[in-house]
Amino acid sequence: MKKQYSVSLVVAIVLMWTLPAMSTDIYLPSLPNMAKYFDVTLSEVQLTIFFYTMGFSIGALFFGPISDRIGRRPVVIASMAFSAITSLVACITPNLTVLFIARFLQGVGLVGVASTMRAITKDVSPDAASMAKFGAILGIAVPIASAVAPILGGYIERFFYWRMSFAFLFVYILIFLVYSIKKFPETNHEKLERPFKYLLKDYKEVLFNRTFFSYNLVTAMSLSAMYGYLTVSPKLLQVKYGLSPEAFGYTNLLVTVSLIASSFLNSKLINRFGIDRLLKIGVYIIGFSGMFFVIGGVLPIDSIYLILVPLCIMVFGCGFIFPNASAGGMSLFPKNAGTAGAVYAFIQMLGGSIGSGLISSVSHRFDAQICLGVLLIIQTLIGLYTVSYLIKNKE
Template sequence: MPDFGEPETAGRRTRAADILLLVVLGALMAFASISTDTYLPAFPVIAADFGVTEGRIQLTISSYLIGFSLGQLVWGPISDRVGRRGPIIWGLGLFMAVSIGCALSDSAEALILWRLMQALGASAGPVLARAMVRDLYARERAAEMLSTLMLIMAVAPLIGPIVGGQILLVGSWRAIFWCLTAVGALSVAGVILIDETLPDDRRGGGRLAGVWKSYGRVLADRRLIVYAASGGFYYGGAFAYIAGTPFAYIDYYKVPAAAYGLLFAVNVIGLMAANFANARMVARLGSDRILRFGAAVAALSGVTLAIDAWLGLGGLWGLTIPLFFYFSASGLIVANSVAGALAAFPREAGAASAVLGAVHYGAGIFSATLLGWISDGTPWPMGVVIGAGGVLSLVASLMMRKA
């Protein structure tokens, strides 16, 4: 398969331009984490402020994931026709405006609605960053580049909860959303500085009604569906982790809100190490083989977590240790599943990326909502959802050989 874009652009891009591109794309891919992880330590505070249950505040994640999934389905195919940079800037503008709405929310219901709209804007970042990688690189190289980008984007979940916890020490939870508004402005400035990656001769053209035809061609590819399913089931468990750990750690095991960020950061370090290893090994071992291994790690650690949470084995450590391995497996699963799915769609990378994102975050919607429904004040429901996500991700990855 030809390495679309790389031969003709590599010579024209300076090293400084390459570094800037990596930093900006990494920031764009991190927008889901930036928008969620930073306010995780504030969950109990927000619940108390509005006088609602923990399950009600967890719905702010569910609504965000709904908006994130739907938004990607819009931004992806639009960018296949008009280019990448414009839609990203439009999306970030919406993100900034709505982040102000989140900061001014006067009820849980208002925050849930604002988070839905915030996600519609934020979703432009990751879906188009993935498409831009596909514009420039073919499969194995794309997997390597995605792993490198995830090393950069891992800074967000690494420092997000820590920053959020520190903000709570000096201000209210509303200050977190004012900070997110500023992050959006900085990201717009970065996008303005980078070049467009989709040349005119590779744009779909025609009316936007052709979006449905693009989705039809993408959804007809069985391999894409299998890759999307493997990543989607994993994401289902990952978002149960995001929605469940603030209450499991802070409420159930009485971990201070500021220390919660440190526990979160340990898992992100594991994710970064896995992404680093993947970037080094993918050309030699192949992305599919590494993906299956990562899914096996997620399945084993997820089942272990479920058992520990059910029986109360190991206390807090019975949660944190298997969660470390589950979260780290993302570095072996996500980049390889995305690269494999996008490999066959050089001209419809936006639409294919949108399908991937919708499946991934759609699974997150289901798991976060399910967790809110079955929450009983213990870590057990979180453990069950994460364990199921890991096992199903492994099953889907094994189906790739038949696709």
């Protein structure tokens, strides 16, 4: 029987879940000026997102299995402490190379928080449907953080300096580190007794489960779309259309509204349609946004709405994918949630890294808007095949 936890713990889980989004989005408005500061191209500075997602992806493989065996609380505390240190290093970095390293290590630290929070949602949820509803709440919290972070970062860039964005992250993480030390409870009351020497076998059990991998792949495709957009958004909105850092930050409010709307709608439809059919709807919506991006890039019309409208459509589709795919995959391993969460985070962030890396490598040669649209269309085709397998397998 699941233990009932306080509202304050749920709030803390939600806020800590937003840390990775905050660390990605808060300095986006500063990217053009960071390129000038380091005397490099914008594409080179955009690689800080790629290195962060790579660190996040690789680090995911370690923290989940550890939390299965020693508990969630010590992993959360250690991850918070490491993330605070790397944020401070990013703040005082003397050059771009050190910033790349700091961002990579920051990703390693924050994935310890994210993967453990995902496992904790399993700890406190009695079934997959409840977990999906919890995921919908988290799905609302992340876009709020993604909206607040670049707005805050825009004003930091305007009135202070890009380094202050990382200083803010340092203080923000430090607050939750203190909370975790003083009040965060242990939620894993069924610790895995298997020694670490069986870790590879545990990974194999999770990774080679075709249903789990299918859910994970759909999420990876969606996150690739999100990070692809985040990577080129300063170029599309600040460089091409001349938005100020703070105006750029406010455009993320559209992302928030879209994701909150779809997450809310998802929570209302989950019991009626089930997670797999809602996943398929989300994939179709992302495909439509990809076609919109391509058409907007081809048309001889210079309008920022040809970017913002398909952006909202894309994010709306993601709101049907993130909570349902996570619930469907994680519910398969109730005794091994930490390991499952680690593999899940690894694959989804690997997708984000691929999306960010691909866009960075081609957006300086071709139209960034068209490149993003083509990426979304390819992901849609893969996603539709994957979801069709899930539906057919259950029938």
